[in-house]
Amino acid sequence: MSYLRAILRHNPLLISRTALIVPKRNTGFIVLVPEIGEEDCAAITNNNDLPEFNNFTIEKCISAVGNQGLEVEKSLKNLEKMLTSKTEIKDLFSEVLDPLEKLTTPIENTWGLAKTLYLGNSTLMPTKSYLTIHDRACRVRAAKFNSLPIYNAIKNDNKEYKDEQQKRLIHKYLLEARLNGIEIEGTSKYQLNEALVKLSEIRAKYHNNVEAARRAFMQNCDDQKIIKELPISLLSAMSVDPKAPPKKGPWKLTLQPFIVKSFLEHCPDHNARWNLWQADVRKCSRQSDKQFDNSVFLEEIRYARRQQATILGYENFMHMSMETKMAGSVENVKNTLARLYENARPALETEMANLQTYAEKDGFHKSLEIQDIDYYRRKQLIDLFDFNEEVIREYFPLNKVFKNLLKLSESLFNIKIVERPSANRWHEDVKFYDVFDLSGNAKEPVGGFYVDLYAREVEKTVGLNSGWMVKMRNKSELTNTKPITAIIFNFKQIPDKSVLLSVNEVQQLFSKFGLTLQNLLCNSKYNELSGSSNVEWDAVEIVGNVMSNLLYDEKILKLITTHYSNDDPLPDKYVTAFMKNRRHLAGYNLCRQLYFSELDINFNTTTHFWWDIVKELYPKYHTVPLDKKDSHPCSFTPISSGEWGGAYYSFVWSELIAADVYSAFWEARNTENEENFREVANRFRSTFLTYGGTLNTSEVFRRFRGRDPSPKALIKVLGLETKTEIKK
Incomplete structure (x- = not known):
């Protein structure tokens, strides 16, 4: 059952119902x-x-x-x-x-x-x-x-x-x-079925080991020097008693991803950071508890995938994967990633040198190690740009942000969104909205969506800080079916207090709503092509990323933000901080994604042992040395037990395409003509939101932009063109 959750968490294809069986x-x-x-x-x-x-x-x-x-x-x-x-x-x-x-x-x-x-x-x-x-x-x-x-x-x-x-x-x-494998016959057919069954079984074992290893690690955390630095959201997640006030304690550290990430960002003690980090990257390997060792399973997964691809007539699993990708070929993926690397690596070196200098001024007189980077980057971001996430949260109250998101979407895409209070729901917190197309017959809704935003510990299987857009029903002209989606989050409510969102949570909310619009406004005759169904894997997140990018338009950011207590607008200094946050350590962030992308490519194009691949690639994308016991591939579920094997580059690819799409909005905004901006929004609706899976995404992009995509926009958005020493 835990394996099903892993597949659902990492697999957009199950959500869009287009997974191979x-x-x-x-x-x-x-x-x-x-x-x-x-x-x-x-x-x-x-x-x-x-x-x-x-x-x-x-x-x-x-x-x-x-x-x-x-x-x-x-x-x-x-x-x-x-x-x-x-x-x-x-x-x-x-x-x-x-x-x-x-x-x-x-x-x-x-x-x-x-x-x-x-x-x-x-x-x-x-x-x-x-x-x-x-x-x-x-x-x-x-x-x-079949x-x-x-x-x-x-x-x-x-x-x-x-x-x-x-x-x-x-x-x-x-x-x-x-x-x-419909064209495969005889012994090959039997071998293919056996390979796929074996692959499914091994992936389940791999994932179950990861979940078990996370549960097995638990450590008391009662050092007040550490506790006082941790945000309420982290203390709440660490609290032994979830019903007790977060600041009361006691608290325990676990290897749940949110806790690991947030603790490394906020813990002031180098040794405490190292202790949690090493437990996280060594889990499921021979360097840790051997009963959860995944190193053999990792190699068996790679072997089964090679076997599957070979039987189907492909050179390797990565080449087979390209059949369902916008990128089209492994060579195109490698060339695109290499182009990004040319800009990301010099930026990484400058950023790490600056971060080392900053840490030394802050009293850290050692060479930065990988577990120190997130802590000092957070502090540097505050000092450089006054980017204090806990303060900025106060300008992102969930109820107001969501209300303003609906207004923004109505304005940009010529639609009307109306709540239907009488709609039957699965919980009193859930709301339902009808969507009307003002460019067509506005008397009848084109579809609708449910919104379920709040955490319910017993009822909801959505993880902390996770969000879903679920397609309940696809559009189909043949069956006269109107689309319905559901947006499901797990934001924690505190009695008598507003739910305040982090920057990442606001981006997630915008992203999931963008995918909702794509599924509701798609003009599809067929269920199988509706919305994000049949959209290439590496293009599934494009629309969501474009909506997230719109947050970096100052007019839109100011439109959707307001202080939870008095409706004051987001101060200009925080607007500036929000914009600069995106570029802070952008080279480091991109190199990390490029590393995992190339790791995945090598896992699925070569037969080299996984540790040898890690040793070769790690120095290329990092300035800090590789710890000899770092075994992160043994618990990196997206490319092993999840559905991103042979596709992890998709995260970078969709960001690249979305940045190029967003650049059209940015160019229109710079003309200071609101009609130009609305024209781009209308063009975005008539292409990406309208076509969905009815047309290959490369052609959709050409119809929107009038040319093929380029990495230049992402490089520019991240400030990697001429990244030099950061100055306060």
Whole structure:
């Protein structure tokens, strides 16, 4: 069950329902609850009415999936018989693809509902129940894409299609089927299935070890010299008693990512920082508790991926991965990363030299080690730019920021967002909003979204500081289905106090809302192409990143910020600090991302032992030496147990594309003509928000920018063009 959480946390493809399907040894399905009637299923499967959560039960949802799955499989068999007996298909869409869309939409909608409740209210959708629904829906999806008669009908269709969406849908069916091995026969087919099953099992073991190692480490933290430096949010996470006031204690350090990151940023004691850091980077290796050792599993994962790629006819796993990427080729990825490195490395050296000087002036008379960097960068940021995050938080009260985000979106994208208080919800904290398109028929909403922002310790499986945009229902013209999404966060409420957001949390909120707009405003005929569905992996986060970039427009920043107590605007000195924060240690940040990207590439293109790869790459991207016992790849879940193996570069790639998109907004703003800025916003809506997965992202970008993307914008945004010594 913990493995499922890992997959959901790191896998946008499960959220968009476009993941490749791992074969199961047992493909049967047993409904363990009494069957229910079609009338009871209607609240779950209706294309346009909202779910009736007050009448929702786990039994209804599981039974609905069971009934829907059986109906799909029965109809698929009939379709396959028809295709096998026919010598010619006159119209591929009316005879095959359109019926498939109508057939599978209900179970996709039920799956989306179950996923939302799993993340938003696990008392209504416990993990075990969600696993049942998830596995059943996955098998149905596999049946659609792994059908040889359907594949042959599409492959042998010689008709020329001018409709972009039809061409895109055909390409999707053929590619997913090929990557699932539909053209592989005999022994190779068996070997592929065995490799995929083995890969799934090893990744589960790898991830479970990481979770177990995190739980196993626990250390008292009662040094008041340290405690007094820690922010309330960290003390709350460290508190042994979650119901007690954060400052009361007692407190324990664990290896949960938020605690490790925040502690290294705020702990004033070098030895205490080192102790937590070394425990974190050595976990799941032979340098730590051997019962959680992942070093062998890491190599087995790499081997299974090589085997999978080889059987499918690819040079290696990385080359296979490129089939679903905007970048197109490993060579293009490497060249782009190399171009960024040319600017990032000199900046890194300047930044680290300046940080060392700063630390020495602050009384630290040693060479900075990797665990010291986050602490002194935070202090340097305060001294250089007066960037005090705890003070700046006061100008980001959640309720006001979200309200202003809705107003901003209405203004930029010509829409109207209206709360529907009567909508049935899964918790009283949840709100539902209808979205109206003012450029079209504004009488009926084009879709809607739920918002569930607050932490509920018992109910919600969303991790601290994590956020989700969940597609509950995709748009489909064929089935007359309107899209619904859910934005789910886990912001902690304190009684009688406003929830104040960090800069990162505001960026996350903007990002998830951008993805929501993409899914609601996409003009798609087909469920499979709607919104972020079928968007290339390395392009999935582009829209969200563009929305986050808009925060660095001073007019927009001032528009969405206000002090929680008196509505005072964000002072100019904090506006300046906010802008400069982005460029502070930008070379260091980018080099870290480039390091993990190249590590992933090397893991999936070479057979060298993982530690040898680390030793070769680490000095290239770091100025501090590599600790001999640093075993971070043994617990780096995104590229091993998560879905970013062969795709980790996507984080840098999507930032690069988003920066280039945002540069159009920046250029328009510099003309000091508000109409120019709105024209760019309208163009962004008519391309990135409208096309979604109906068109390849390279072409979407060209239609927006009139050219191919370039790294220049990201280099400029991060201030890496001519980075020199930082002066106060």
